[in-house]
Amino acid sequence: MTKKSFKCGFVGIAGRPNVGKSTLMNHLIGQKIAITSGKPQTTRSRIQTVYTDESCQIIFLDTPGIHKAKNRLGEYMDEVALAVLSEVDVILWLVEPSDFSGEGEKFIARQLKLAGKPVILVMNKIDTVDRKKLPRFMDLYRSLYPFDEIVPVSALRNINTESVLEAIKARLPEGHAFYDEDTVTDQTMRQIAGEIIREKALRCLNEEVPHGIAVEISSMKERKKRKSAAPGETRPEDVPYEDPDTIWDIEANLITEKDSHKGIIIGKGGSMLKKIGTQARRGIEEMTGAQVNLKLFVKVRPDWRDNPQLMRTLGYDLKSRR
Numbered sequence: 001m002t003k004k005s006f007k008c009g010f011v012g013i014a015g016r017p018n019v020g021k022s023t024l025m026n027h028l029i030g031q032k033i034a035i036t037s038g039k040p041q042t043t044r045s046r047i048q049t050v051y052t053d054e055s056c057q058i059i060f061l062d063t064p065g066i067h068k069a070k071n072r073l074g075e076y077m078d079e080v081a082l083a084v085l086s087e088v089d090v091i092l093w094l095v096e097p098s099d100f101s102g103e104g105e106k107f108i109a110r111q112l113k114l115a116g117k118p119v120i121l122v123m124n125k126i127d128t129v130d131r132k133k134l135p136r137f138m139d140l141y142r143s144l145y146p147f148d149e150i151v152p153v154s155a156l157r158n159i160n161t162e163s164v165l166e167a168i169k170a171r172l173p174e175g176h177a178f179y180d181e182d183t184v185t186d187q188t189m190r191q192i193a194g195e196i197i198r199e200k201a202l203r204c205l206n207e208e209v210p211h212g213i214a215v216e217i218s219s220m221k222e223r224k225k226r227k228s229a230a231p232g233e234t235r236p237e238d239v240p241y242e243d244p245d246t247i248w249d250i251e252a253n254l255i256t257e258k259d260s261h262k263g264i265i266i267g268k269g270g271s272m273l274k275k276i277g278t279q280a281r282r283g284i285e286e287m288t289g290a291q292v293n294l295k296l297f298v299k300v301r302p303d304w305r306d307n308p309q310l311m312r313t314l315g316y317d318l319k320s321r322r
């Protein structure tokens with residue numbers, strides 16, 4: 001009997017903003033690593049995660065939504081997304097089920113042709129439409145690009161997502177695993193904590209305010225709980241944390257570009273900042289499995305989204321990514 005060969009490769013997840021790229025990646029790897037929200041341009045950087053089973057290892061690269069950039073941050077995001085297309089073995093183009101296709105779709109189709117990789121069209125959010133319409137939507141996309149395969153799914157409702165893995169596996173090169181099976185992501189705990197805070201700000205705030213927010217973790221320290229609790233400190237036996245002996249002390253700045261936005265982020269009597277802080281603390285506690293003390297501050301950095309130096313200090317730098 002011949003031994004089945006192992007497959008390993010990189011898969012880029014690309015598409016317009018808000019189509020569900022990060023939701024699908026989190027679902028496929030079975031863990032929440034990339035943040036998600038109902039607002040476009042949630043993902044700003046390339047986020048790598050690793051899926052490993054007995055027959056293959058898939059290294060996913062989630063990317064920012066490709067869009068018409070209105071500032072330098074937008075240009076950076078588009079550059080990150082387009083660079084991934086040439087670095088991977090297989091591309092997933094995620095779209096929503098609709099018969100609308102415009103300049104954005106044509107642009108992406110042209111970039112895919114340039115990349116010359118196998119492309120799987122993943123039509124996501126099929127839970128939102130009448131299934132009878134799907135063949136028509138697929139025909140429209142087929143007229144834009146000669147896909148290797150088209151897979152209709154709902155990442156949120158877990159419909160047909162296994163087929164995405166099968167379609168990828170069929171096109172992965174043979175090879176050994178690059179990472180050990182415990183590796184899940186290239187993101188540090190500090191980066192994930194910052195992203196969780198940004199996610200809660202995105203979800204709590206409206207209009208243009210959340211898009212101008214960046215998060216800077218100024219301090220993140222782990223300490224062991226004392227045997228007898230200090231005032232305000234919970235004793236290990238009080239809370240069912242996975243790691244009951246540890247506390248994370250985190251201080252973070254919510255960076256905004258306008259003075260007028262600072263007041264909105266803080267809210268009446270500090271209520272909005274408190275809401276964001278409470279949700280973020282819970283999210284970080286889920287990630288660390290330990291108690292978290294989170295202190296949030298709001299700082300104004302005028303027009304940081306058009307300032308390459310400020311962008312660099314906030315982690316949006318193409319050079320540091322490579």
Ligand SMILES: Nc1nc2c(ncn2[C@@H]2O[C@H](COP(=O)(O)OP(=O)(O)OP(=O)(O)O)[C@@H](O)[C@H]2O)c(=O)[nH]1
Binds near residue numbers: 044126
């Ligand atoms: N109904 C429905 N909603 C979905 C599905 N997949 C994702 N969503 C929702 O779509 C919104 C956007 O999801 P994200 O995963 O953040 O989308 P994205 O493509 O990563 O967005 P950007 O990072 O901004 O490019 C969120 O509110 C998700 O809950 C789906 O299958 N069905």
Ligand SMILES: [Mg+2]
Binds near residue numbers: 042064
């Ligand atoms: Mg995303």
